[in-house]
Amino acid sequence: MRLTLGHIDEYDERTATFARQLGLGSVQLHNPTNLSGTDGYWGEAELRALRERCESDGLRLEGLENVPAANFWRIQRGLPGRDEQLDNYRRTVVNMGRAGIPVLGYHFITTYVWRTRLRAAGRGGALVTAFDLADAGRGNALAAYKLTPDEPVTEPITAEQMWAHHRYFLDAVLPVAEEAGVRLALHPDDPPVDVPLGGAARIFTSPAALAEAARQAGGSPAWGLDLCVGTVSEMGGEPAVLEVVDRLGGDRISYVHFRDVRGTVPRFAECFLGEGNISPPRVLRHLRDAGFTGFVIDDHVPAMVGDRDTWADTSSEAYVSRGRAHALGYLQGVLAALDAD
Ligand SMILES: O=C(O)C(=O)C[C@H](O)[C@H](O)CO
Numbered sequence: 001m002r003l004t005l006g007h008i009d010e011y012d013e014r015t016a017t018f019a020r021q022l023g024l025g026s027v028q029l030h031n032p033t034n035l036s037g038t039d040g041y042w043g044e045a046e047l048r049a050l051r052e053r054c055e056s057d058g059l060r061l062e063g064l065e066n067v068p069a070a071n072f073w074r075i076q077r078g079l080p081g082r083d084e085q086l087d088n089y090r091r092t093v094v095n096m097g098r099a100g101i102p103v104l105g106y107h108f109i110t111t112y113v114w115r116t117r118l119r120a121a122g123r124g125g126a127l128v129t130a131f132d133l134a135d136a137g138r139g140n141a142l143a144a145y146k147l148t149p150d151e152p153v154t155e156p157i158t159a160e161q162m163w164a165h166h167r168y169f170l171d172a173v174l175p176v177a178e179e180a181g182v183r184l185a186l187h188p189d190d191p192p193v194d195v196p197l198g199g200a201a202r203i204f205t206s207p208a209a210l211a212e213a214a215r216q217a218g219g220s221p222a223w224g225l226d227l228c229v230g231t232v233s234e235m236g237g238e239p240a241v242l243e244v245v246d247r248l249g250g251d252r253i254s255y256v257h258f259r260d261v262r263g264t265v266p267r268f269a270e271c272f273l274g275e276g277n278i279s280p281p282r283v284l285r286h287l288r289d290a291g292f293t294g295f296v297i298d299d300h301v302p303a304m305v306g307d308r309d310t311w312a313d314t315s316s317e318a319y320v321s322r323g324r325a326h327a328l329g330y331l332q333g334v335l336a337a338l339d340a341d
Helices: 013-021 044-056 073-077 082-099 133-138 159-180 207-216 229-248 280-289 322-339
Strands: 002-008 026-030 060-065 103-107 117-121 127-132 183-187 223-228 253-258 260-262 267-271 295-298
Touching (some): 002 013, 002 253, 026 295, 060 183, 082 103, 103 253, 159 207, 207 229, 229 253, 253 280, 295 322
Parallel strands (some): 002 026, 026 060, 060 103, 183 223
Antiparallel strands (some): 127 267, 260 267
16 A cells, blocks of 8 residues: 555646655546547557656656546436447547556546535635535536536436446446556545436445445456545445445455545535544555555645635646645555554
8 A cells, every 4th residue: 555646637847846755656647637638538649658757757657537527428427429438438548558557537426526615614714625415406616627517417317327327338448448457446426415416316325336336347357446535434434434445345446535524425524634534544554454555645635724726726836735735744644653553
């Protein structure tokens, strides 16, 4: 298990310096602006150039997540045009394999992550995001974020349909991913509510549903979970997180998003590590004891004094923040203590 600088939207000299100053040896990118995707897929040359750039900075590129929403929304909704998007998705997977980038995170959150507040007051007035189902009818505070599809849902999408769309996606992509040596990693639905948001049902909302996703993937080595500790703790606190680790086992977890949250659905707010639903040392020890050997990344972080809002601003200047340095330092301390066990 190793700590990686993750959730990076713009990889550049500043990001690389931040990683090196923190003593990290690898990075993971979150829908990076460094890749165009304008033809509907990521090209081999741009992927290879990105990996080589990270390596020339002394950093291994562990993986990517989230192809642009414009290249994926028909797949999630099962709409005409999805087969073309799937062709392009397979191209991306093949190109990633050729370029030597082994992990691609994805999600089936049709109307993306939903929040009702983006600037709630956390500890000492730090800014955090929050969700309250009672206010969800007013719309998604993240509607303008780049991964929220521009197209509204016009026909309601049921849970049964979402499961079928996910099955269709796996059938279309896993064989190619196996051959390419690329592992897909599913992010659970955030927030994990069993009611539709914006007209689309959410399905990956419980430990049982994540176990069912693993079952849908069969024994494919090209499928794993992107275990978002924050999202799973929104389902049922730390017990839900430990349950997912136990149900899937360490080797079905591809990598981990590590953040803390106070409260569970229908109402929660993000927070600093160690003041929320989970004990970070207990969760990391559980992962280690379950045989998890992948990478752990920082995730959403509170905006501290002087930090910019990283939802409105995805530049590297905003990314390299006090809140993120605190999260990474905290995780490094916990991992060092576990190593000394
Ligand atoms: O809500 C979360 O926890 C996320 O981190 C959502 C991210 O955009 C994730 O990359 C979705 O695949």
